[in-house]
Amino acid sequence: MNEEKRKLSGAHRIQVRPMSAGSGMRERTIKSGQGKQYMASVIVCILAFAFGTVVGWTSPVLEILQSDDSPVGRMTLDETSWLGSLTFIGGIVGSFLWGRIADAFGRKVAGYCVSVPFILGWTAILVGTTPKFLYAARLLTGLSGSGALIICPLYISEVAHDSIRGTLGSYVILFMNGGVVAAYSVGAALDYRSFTGFCLAIPIVFIACYFWLPETPNYYMSKSRNEAAETSLLWFRGGDHKVVSDETENIAKGMSKKESATYSDLVSTKGNRIAMVIGLGLFSWQQFCGILALLTFVSDIFQKAGSSMSSSKATIMVGMFQFSASYVSSVIVERSGRKLLLLISYFVMGTSLFVLAGYIYIKPEGLGWIPVACLCLHVVAYALGAGPIPYIVMTETLRPDIKGLATSTIIFWGTLLAFISVQVFPILNTHMGQHGAFLFFGAWCYIGFVFTWFIVPETKGISLNDILAKLNGDPTNLMKVSCSCEKIEHTEHV
Numbered sequence: 001m002n003e004e005k006r007k008l009s010g011a012h013r014i015q016v017r018p019m020s021a022g023s024g025m026r027e028r029t030i031k032s033g034q035g036k037q038y039m040a041s042v043i044v045c046i047l048a049f050a051f052g053t054v055v056g057w058t059s060p061v062l063e064i065l066q067s068d069d070s071p072v073g074r075m076t077l078d079e080t081s082w083l084g085s086l087t088f089i090g091g092i093v094g095s096f097l098w099g100r101i102a103d104a105f106g107r108k109v110a111g112y113c114v115s116v117p118f119i120l121g122w123t124a125i126l127v128g129t130t131p132k133f134l135y136a137a138r139l140l141t142g143l144s145g146s147g148a149l150i151i152c153p154l155y156i157s158e159v160a161h162d163s164i165r166g167t168l169g170s171y172v173i174l175f176m177n178g179g180v181v182a183a184y185s186v187g188a189a190l191d192y193r194s195f196t197g198f199c200l201a202i203p204i205v206f207i208a209c210y211f212w213l214p215e216t217p218n219y220y221m222s223k224s225r226n227e228a229a230e231t232s233l234l235w236f237r238g239g240d241h242k243v244v245s246d247e248t249e250n251i252a253k254g255m256s257k258k259e260s261a262t263y264s265d266l267v268s269t270k271g272n273r274i275a276m277v278i279g280l281g282l283f284s285w286q287q288f289c290g291i292l293a294l295l296t297f298v299s300d301i302f303q304k305a306g307s308s309m310s311s312s313k314a315t316i317m318v319g320m321f322q323f324s325a326s327y328v329s330s331v332i333v334e335r336s337g338r339k340l341l342l343l344i345s346y347f348v349m350g351t352s353l354f355v356l357a358g359y360i361y362i363k364p365e366g367l368g369w370i371p372v373a374c375l376c377l378h379v380v381a382y383a384l385g386a387g388p389i390p391y392i393v394m395t396e397t398l399r400p401d402i403k404g405l406a407t408s409t410i411i412f413w414g415t416l417l418a419f420i421s422v423q424v425f426p427i428l429n430t431h432m433g434q435h436g437a438f439l440f441f442g443a444w445c446y447i448g449f450v451f452t453w454f455i456v457p458e459t460k461g462i463s464l465n466d467i468l469a470k471l472n473g474d475p476t477n478l479m480k481v482s483c484s485c486e487k488i489e490h491t492e493h494v
Contacts, residue, residue, distance in 0.1 A: 033238030037160055040213050040236070041168040044155045045175035046206040047111065047148035050118050052179015053199045054141040058083050059315055060187025060195065071192055072131050079131055083138050088419035090142025095415055098147040099408025103222070103260055107155045108215045114147030115203040122200035126193065146415055150407050157395030157403070158216035159236045162463050166338065169392035170330040177326045177383065181319040188312050218400050221251050250465045251400060261402040266409065271472035275397040276406065278456055282390035283414035285448030289349050290441030291382050292418065293425045294375060302372065321376055325383030337460040338389050342452045345385025350445030352378040357438040386448070396459040396467055
């Protein structure tokens with residue numbers, strides 16, 4: 001009897017050991033794949049960091065450009081204002097190009113192409129001796145800027161696993177804000193030429209790192225290169241053949257037989273129409289939430305609060321607030337969900353703008369801390385939700401075969417509205433007063449809250465195919481979506 005028990009015990013041990021080893025092997029494979037996904041996302045987002053330096057470059061150099069020591073000759077206030085406008089114009093032009101290049105030649109080729117105007121633009125600033133060099137450079141870097149905002153979320157959404165898709169998607173704005181803060185800080189510490197040389201080095205570093213990344217599996221599948229797609233996905237999934245087999249099948253389901261998407265395809269199905277409404281809507285509220293207008297008055301707000309802090313230090317501090325909140329968003333987005341962060345963001349931004357408008361209108365004595373608090377709250381709320389989440393939701397709700405063209409269209413819309421909001425702000429100031437302008441943008445934030453509540457779906461942890469089925473109202477897949485959500489919630493609780 002004892003001998004029999006011993007044999008059974010031994011048999012039991014023999015059976016458990018392979019399962020344990022297999023489980024450990026699978027866990028190491030998953031971690032290896034996730035590590036590569038994180039690495040790829042960081043490398044791709046160097047482009048977003050590069051665009052951040054473009055956005056932040058003007059603040060530290062504005063004073064020297066308007067002085068007698070300017071390397072391009074003394075520029076007037078009107079001339080320097082074009083440095084910002086031309087970046088927007090370049091972005092608007094670029095948004096028509098990059099999606100089509102990505103669809104026709106691949107995400108890898110598009111990434112290299114985006115880096116070229118960055119390099120040319122910074123080189124023009126480095127050697128330029130007249131304002132015309134700066135104008136051409138800002139146009140070129142703006143052209144690349146829209147490319148960064150198209151290629152980064154596009155590449156990440158096509159290589160990230162569902163479980164970390166939101167975290168990696170939030171890296172676009174995290175790195176862009178990091179680039180802005182870096183420009184503020186380095187620009188305050190270095191001279192004009194050295195600062196520009198630092199900015200020039202970033203797209204060069206991107207090219208050197210980007211070379212080692214594979215093309216996305218979605219692009220290969222769109223060109224019927226199934227073996228190449230499988231090889232790419234195996235790299236991003238740590239060699240897990242079962243996961244790769246399932247995912248390639250899902251990617252194929254979302255593909256159209258057409259070689260390239262047209263504008264009519266963006267509204268050809270119910271799911272496509274809803275996805276476009278969501279994308280265009282979120283980017284509308286992103287640009288009309290008042291963030292650009294508020295950042296224009298950073299120095300003025302701190303002076304009214306009685307702060308002795310210099311304008312450059314105040315700008316760096318606000319940039320650090322924004323970068324820190326972006327990091328927090330990237331950490332919690334997979335736990336809290338996209339929709340909740342958006343709702344909190346719009347509500348807090350709207351409230352802070354309304355309080356700020358009331359302060360400016362009433363001008364109470366001894367409460368100078370109120371505008372500073374409103375500024376910080378607004379910036380943090382923007383970086384938590386309205387800034388990064390639209391990029392995540394946009395790529396999660398678009399069908400793979402229209403993603404390139406649709407992303408370009410939505411980024412074009414966002415860039416156009418950013419340009420309009422900057423031009424509209426001084427007009428609102430003139431006709432409605434500064435308090436009226438902030439009330440205007442605050443109202444837009446509350447409209448964004450309502451839009452998100454009723455229109456935007458929660459996409460946390462749901463597979464892309466299930467999200468598309470939900471948008472299309474496919475009854476055969478709605479139960480599957482529900483089960484997927486319940487499984488995710490159960491896993492999180494465990």
